[in-house]
Amino acid sequence: MSHADGSPTGVIHNIGYRGYDGERLTRRAITLGLYTHSLRGAFGLGRAARSKVVPIGMFVVLLLPAVVLAVVAVVGANMGQLDAPVVPYTRYAMIMQAALAIFVAVAAPQAVSLDLRFHSLPLYLARPLERVDYVRAKLAAMTTAVLILLAVPLVVLYLGSLAAGFDAGRESVDVAQALLGAVLFSAVLASLSVLIASFTSRRGFGIAAIVTVLALSYSIVSSLQGVVAFDADNSAAAGWIGLFSPMTLVDGVQVWAFGVTASTPAGPPSDLAGLVFLVVTLGVVALTYWALTRRYRKVKV
Amino acid sequence: MPVISTERLTKRYPGVTALESLSIDVGDGVTGLVGANGAGKSTLIKILLGLTGATSGGARVLGHDIDTEGLALRSRVGYMPEHDCLPGDVSATELVVHLARMSGLPTSAARERAADTLRHVGLYEERYRPIGGYSTGMKQRVKLAQALVHDPDVVFLDEPTNGLDPAGRDEMLALVRRIYTDFGISVLVTSHLLGELERICDNVVIIDGGTLLRSSSVADFTRSSAQLALEVVAEPATALAALRAAGLEVTRDGLLLLVELAGDETYDLVRDVVADHGLGLVRLEPRRHHIAEVFDEEATRVAR
Numbered sequence: 001m002s003h004a005d006g007s008p009t010g011v012i013h014n015i016g017y018r019g020y021d022g023e024r025l026t027r028r029a030i031t032l033g034l035y036t037h038s039l040r041g042a043f044g045l046g047r048a049a050r051s052k053v054v055p056i057g058m059f060v061v062l063l064l065p066a067v068v069l070a071v072v073a074v075v076g077a078n079m080g081q082l083d084a085p086v087v088p089y090t091r092y093a094m095i096m097q098a099a100l101a102i103f104v105a106v107a108a109p110q111a112v113s114l115d116l117r118f119h120s121l122p123l124y125l126a127r128p129l130e131r132v133d134y135v136r137a138k139l140a141a142m143t144t145a146v147l148i149l150l151a152v153p154l155v156v157l158y159l160g161s162l163a164a165g166f167d168a169g170r171e172s173v174d175v176a177q178a179l180l181g182a183v184l185f186s187a188v189l190a191s192l193s194v195l196i197a198s199f200t201s202r203r204g205f206g207i208a209a210i211v212t213v214l215a216l217s218y219s220i221v222s223s224l225q226g227v228v229a230f231d232a233d234n235s236a237a238a239g240w241i242g243l244f245s246p247m248t249l250v251d252g253v254q255v256w257a258f259g260v261t262a263s264t265p266a267g268p269p270s271d272l273a274g275l276v277f278l279v280v281t282l283g284v285v286a287l288t289y290w291a292l293t294r295r296y297r298k299v300k301v
Numbered sequence: 302m303p304v305i306s307t308e309r310l311t312k313r314y315p316g317v318t319a320l321e322s323l324s325i326d327v328g329d330g331v332t333g334l335v336g337a338n339g340a341g342k343s344t345l346i347k348i349l350l351g352l353t354g355a356t357s358g359g360a361r362v363l364g365h366d367i368d369t370e371g372l373a374l375r376s377r378v379g380y381m382p383e384h385d386c387l388p389g390d391v392s393a394t395e396l397v398v399h400l401a402r403m404s405g406l407p408t409s410a411a412r413e414r415a416a417d418t419l420r421h422v423g424l425y426e427e428r429y430r431p432i433g434g435y436s437t438g439m440k441q442r443v444k445l446a447q448a449l450v451h452d453p454d455v456v457f458l459d460e461p462t463n464g465l466d467p468a469g470r471d472e473m474l475a476l477v478r479r480i481y482t483d484f485g486i487s488v489l490v491t492s493h494l495l496g497e498l499e500r501i502c503d504n505v506v507i508i509d510g511g512t513l514l515r516s517s518s519v520a521d522f523t524r525s526s527a528q529l530a531l532e533v534v535a536e537p538a539t540a541l542a543a544l545r546a547a548g549l550e551v552t553r554d555g556l557l558l559l560v561e562l563a564g565d566e567t568y569d570l571v572r573d574v575v576a577d578h579g580l581g582l583v584r585l586e587p588r589r590h591h592i593a594e595v596f597d598e599e600a601t602r603v604a605r
Contacts, residue, residue: 017421017484020414020452024405027372033402048390048431118388123447126350126380127403128372301352 031133034124038141042107051110058103059149062096066153070160077164085161085171089154089178090254093185094263097247100149100189101214107145108193109206111138116201122301131296139289142190150182177258184250184281189214191288192246198295217245222264229265238266239273243280252277302364303328304455304487305349310358312344312511319344320511322358327489331481333498333505333519334491341511342491343383346457350380363454376405379448379456379486383463386444389433393424393443396432397450404451411450418446421484422476438469445476455487456480462497474501529560530588531571534581543578544571559588 025033037046043059044052069086076082093100115121124134158175162168196213197206221244229238242248248264255267256274268274305327312320320341334342347353349362351371360367365374388396397419401411419428422442427435432443441461448456461477462470478501480486492498498505499519507514533540537553544551547570550561560571568585575582 018417019485020406020410022410023407024376024451025402025407026405030403030405037399037402046391046395051390114388114390119382119384119386120388122352122380122382123386123400124403125352126375126378126382127400128376128405129403130372301347 027129027133030127030129031137034129034134034137035141035144038111038138039144041110042141042145044110047110054106055103055145058099058106059152061099062103062149063153063156065096066092066156066160070156070163073157073160073164073166077166082164082166084166085157085174087157088261089157089175090181090251090258090260091263092153092157092178093150093182094247094251096153097218098215100146100185101211103149104142104146104189104193105207105210105214108142108190108197108210109200109203111142112194112197113201113203113206116198116299117203119301121299125301131299132293135289135292135296139190139194139292142194143186146186146189147182150185151179154178154182174260177254177260181250181254181258184253185247187285188246188250188281191285191292195288195292195295198292214246218247221245221248225265235266236269238264239269242267243277246284249277249281249284253281303361304332305360305362305489307345307349307360308358310345310348310360311356312341312348312353313356318511320348320355323508323511323513324358325506325513325516327506328504329487330503331478331488331490331501333502334489334508335493335495335498335505336491336508336514337493340493340508342508343459344511345508346380346459346489346491349457350375350378376451377454379451379453381444381448381456381458381461383459383491385440387432387440390431392431393419393428393435393439393446396443397447400447401450406451414450414452415446418450419443421449422446423472437464438466438472441465441469441473442476445473449480449484449486453486455489458488458490460491460493462492462494470497477501527562528588529562529567529571530584530586531558531560531575531582532556532584533558533575534583535578540575540578540580543580544574547574549574562587 040046043055073082073085076086087095115124121134125131154175158171161171161175192213193210196209200206200209221241225238225241225248228241229235239252242252242264251263252268252274254260255262256271256277268277303326305325307323307325310320310323312318323341323345334345336342344353348355349360349367351367351374355367362374363377365371365377367374391399394415397415398408398411401415402408406414419442422445424439424442424446427439432440435443441464445458445461448458458477462473465473474497477488477490480488481503490498490502495505499522502519504516504518505522506516531540531544537556537558540558541551541553544558544560549567549570552559560567571585572582574580
């Protein structure tokens with residue numbers, strides 16, 4: 001505090017001011033800068049140490065089972081017990097969805113609620129980027145963050161399968177499908193969570209709201225599906241119910257598009273249903289993008 | 302080319318008119334934008350930056366149209382918002398580097414400029430600590446630094462002395478003045494305190510209720526009035542009588558005697574009277590107005 005408010009102004013004077021005549025980046029490059037800054041922020045990098053705990057923790061939680069499964073695959077194959085991965089790649093996101101939900105619930109408010117709470121938006125909007133650039137950068141950063149979280153374990157699983165000597169061609173196709181699915185999971189989770197977070201300046205509310213929406217919708221949908229599929233023995237209706245929670249929605253697309261095992265009691269009952277699942281998935285992403293741009297067009301600065 | 306020029310700029314909110322057909326030209330130097338709270342100062346700045354749209358009319362900043370050339374305009378303008386806008390959990394250095402990049406500076410240049418600028422505004426070791434723990438004075442400095450970090454051609458400072466104690470106020474005002482004299486960056490600074498702006502501004506624009514009250518140089522505002530201020534060793538009452546006896550129009554203002562100035566001969570006459578009566582001259586000078594007086598006059602005239 002030696003220089004606090006009573007700092008010697010004469011010293012400032014002597015250093016002299018230097019202007020800046022160097023390069024100035026374009027709007028696109030600035031948006032890219034905001035994207036990388038937000039992506040780092042999603043993992044707590046460049047923020048206080050306590051901001052890193054949850055994101056890095058969830059990253060580890062998602063990665064550890066993949067490491068274990070990869071080791072199991074190698075050991076199992078050597079013992080002649082296994083000729084395919086224990087868990088299909090496409091099911092990994094569904095199995096680990098609790099960790100995913102916690103991650104987005106913490107990262108999305110970190111990305112947008114803080115700027116609302118501290119009223120920092122004017123600092124951005126008074127600079128050479130537009131409101132829509134801000135929305136795009138934040139959405140893209142969250143999507144990338146979730147994708148990293150999902151893709152790294154998938155790659156670990158894949159490497160395990162290769163090391164175990166499973167059919168390389170088949171494994172490559174399977175993991176590619178799962179990675180495509182991961183892109184959809186990331187886009188849907190990121191869009192919904194950023195949209196929810198953009199309506200509150202309180203990080204706690206954001207976290208609670210996102211966890212509630214994701215966990216509640218999944219538990220209601222999956223238990224309804226169970227009741228309809230097994231008790232009422234109507235798997236077609238159970239399949240359609242999957243439309244109503246983000247995780248089962250994207251899982252439905254995977255089931256239909258790649259013909260993989262459903263992680264829910266029932267997948268889309270027909271090709272038409274599968275197509276509807278895909279359209280709804282893309283629709284959710286498009287609609288949240290539209291809603292976010294509207295939200296930020298109106299936000300007062 | 303004027304730094305800022307507005308053309309019949311109007312902003313209406315539901316139920317309130319913030320700006321009413323405002324046409325002003327602002328040139329180089331430090332320009333004070335004065336008005337009571339709610340006079341439309343902040344609204345004007347936000348419109349100039351494109352943060353909010355005008356209802357009608359137009360404006361140009363540094364020759365860039367606010368409606369069509371917002372990006373080019375904002376890359377050459379710095380903005381210090383009135384209210385708290387700093388995240389609490391990052392350090393001043395991190396924030397200012399980040400915002401420099403958001404203004405289009407490459408990373409290495411952003412680091413260098415951020416360090417320089419923070420030093421210029423008077424933040425040293427504390428710039429590595431989280432902003433949440435800063436005093437109001439330090440926060441104001443960070444806000445100023447982020448407005449200057451990209452070396453703009455003009456900065457808009459919205460109430461930079463808000464919340465500061467008298468010493469902090471003086472330092473901030475000195476800093477604002479230096480932005481133009483030492484850094485060569487034109488300044489538009491708002492305040493509801495005229496006395497502050499009088500000290501640091503070259504020009505003053507006074508708005509009230511969203512309309513232009515007056516725009517002119519500080520020198521014009523504080524031009525000599527047609528009075529001489531006189532202070533003497535002798536009793537003011539004695540001197541008053543002596544001066545009146547010599548045929549001068551004199552009024553008394555505390556220890557000061559105010560003599561109506563008829564021409565250069567008034568100086569001679571006063572000198573002679575003082576010498577003849579042995580009043581003991583302490584001070585004889587043309588009396589200057591303060592902007593506040595002009596403002597009061599005009600404000601009351603508008604009110605009527």
